[in-house]
Amino acid sequence: MRHSLSAIWMVARREFIDQFRDWRIVVPMLILVSVFPFIADDTTRIAINFMNRYGGELILDHLIPFVVLVIGFFPLSFTLVVALESFVGEKERGTIEPLLSSPLEDNHMYLGKLLVGITTPLVFSYASIGIYLILVSRRDVAFPNAYILALIFLLTFAHAVLMVSSAIVISVQATTIRSANLLASFVVVPVAFLLQGETFLIFWGNEDVLWYAILAVTLLSALLVRLGISHFRREYLLGREIDTLNFKQIGRTFRDRFVGQAKSVFEWYRTELPLTLKQLRRPLMVILGLAMIAGIASYVWVVLEAPVYLHLTPERISELRTSVSDNPSNLERLGEELPAAPVIFYRNIRVTVLSLLLGLLSFGTLGLTVFMANIVLVGGLLGGAQLVGYSPWLVFAAGILPHGIFELPAIFIATAAMLKVGAQLVTPQSEKSLGEMLLLSLADWLRIFVGIVLPLLAIAALIEFYVTPVLIKLAFPYL
């Protein structure tokens, strides 16, 4: 442990020296820190005067936390410069090879560089915030409490880790600073959106919600750090010397993985698909576990907590039940209002693909969120049925199970396949690059999607349209 820390510090120290001798980094940072807080302070003064004259208490109350968040973010934009310089810059200047030829471990190099990428901009960021807070403390305005300041400091730290870890992932893929800079916009734009979302949370006024933002950003950063470490490999850093897209090779690799050794569709179903399915065992277990927890939690919450939260008195619940019973036209129209089978099929496909895309952006976490939301919805629906006095088992058996027999396994398997794509990206692979891993994972996902999910969803859509409404009518004839 001590040896590792010392090796990380050794790498970091050299980078610090290099950075602080580079006027292109130091001078803009100093200007930003020494000038921007004063501009922000003056803007705060103007805003306060304006709002004192014309009103806007809500904005006034949250103005300083908002400015603190923004002022802390500006120096953080340097994380990209520092991280790109530190990784792809070294690659481009050829200084990385002697370092890679040394006995230093990959992790030590990665973490040393990560430390530098985070520390310098973060110190400037906190300095900037500090200067601004000193300036603003002289003004006649409510000073933010220590709790929200601590949250914003934490959030700023999480932003720094997120940006540096993303920049490192980009750096490892790029071979020149130019290409890395172009790719860096993929970091700046989402982080700018993130900042807007956090601003909304600040103005919304519920400070505790900021914890969710901190948690989400930290989780994503952790995954990006893991991704960075798993793909920070000597071979990959040196093996790539030009950025070229070889569509022919990409197509061939993808096709070979998708088709496998199979000579016919039958053989593919018999030999290839089971192989991929077998690899989904572990993600499927995770999915099943999470689904059970989410479904039961949501059911229990609706039954026990919803009446309190929504102020549902026994009288109100009785009214609800009566309104459902007294409205048989709802049931009459069930069959007519339900979209046609192809539309159901299309929508389910859309959700599955969306889940994959979200999963790709977040290494599986956002895709998992979509899945959990669906399960929570089902649990909530059954809880709601219980609440108004119907048997949740009957609702499940008549309303969900008939098409669910096909749809739920399809969704479960698709989600497991999506999760595997995300997990594979952040898992170290000695022989494969990030691009290759992505390509192979997507081919595996498509195997599952085409071979299992699509047929199951097609059958489920037909049952949902033609059978489920009939069964609901049979199960609830008194409605």
Next chain:
Amino acid sequence: MIETNDLSKQFNNNFWAVDGVTLNVQPGQILALLGQNGAGKTTTVRMLTALLRPSRGCARVAGYDVVKNQKDVRSNVGVLTEQHGLYMRMTGDEYLEFFGKVYGLAPQARKVRRDYLMQYFGMADVAPRRCGEYSKGMKQKLALARALLHDPPVLLLDEPTSAMDPESSRLVRDEIARLRSSQRTIIICTHNLAEAEALADSIAIIYRGRVLLHGTLDELKRIVLGPVEYEAKFARDFDAGNLDLPPGVTLAARSANSLRFRIEAPQAVNPVLVHALTSRSAPLVSFQEVPRKLEQVYLKTMAEAQGVAYAT
């Protein structure tokens, strides 16, 4: 010691950068790797430094497997890379101090080695200056000092004297020779054939990832250029007539006052041949081997590999 067996590296685009390289370099030996740009020399060196994983075959460096004992391999190898790879904002002293720490040298050992190498390469006075201010040759010398810093048993040197002035080149060559005599195992990748000829105990010529030839300089000359040639020069015109040549000797060329012989086994045959000439009262002035350079060997090998005529 360096041992490779069928060492091969294939890159993503199914291109074999190195294909079946088998080498053996013992302690106290220098192997020169010769070849065009892109022949696979750097890839070979990178595999020997455990930077690239072989796609096929195996290699042991300083007794360690390049796949299984990567850290040990790197600790025991000094590498001079194709690009010098200096940090331009660091001083020479700081640079060597940093790499001394990277290689785990104790503070005292770092200072001793750093001072010795800076002194040896005549850079003691510029040690406190930043690397960005150094000339090309000075940068190369500092990079070489980095490779030698931890006194490794194995050295992999890519163009060790490139960009150096003649004095510095001489210094570096002397240092390499000294390292050989202290039982270091050394591989040099170079385009400088005179340097390879002067330093190398064995030479390997690589073309498109494959070793075309490997052996001592004499062996390569014999294989590529044929048996050794000796020239007899006479004080005046001499008519050799139907000179009775000993077995294993053929007449390669003749002029009025010289004869050139191709000789299979010079040590056994030369005394007989000289005797035959003098017994015919040949006015012999000199009898010596016709010098043949590595350059001829290299160019002829390359020409044959490319299927083009070799112009002497």
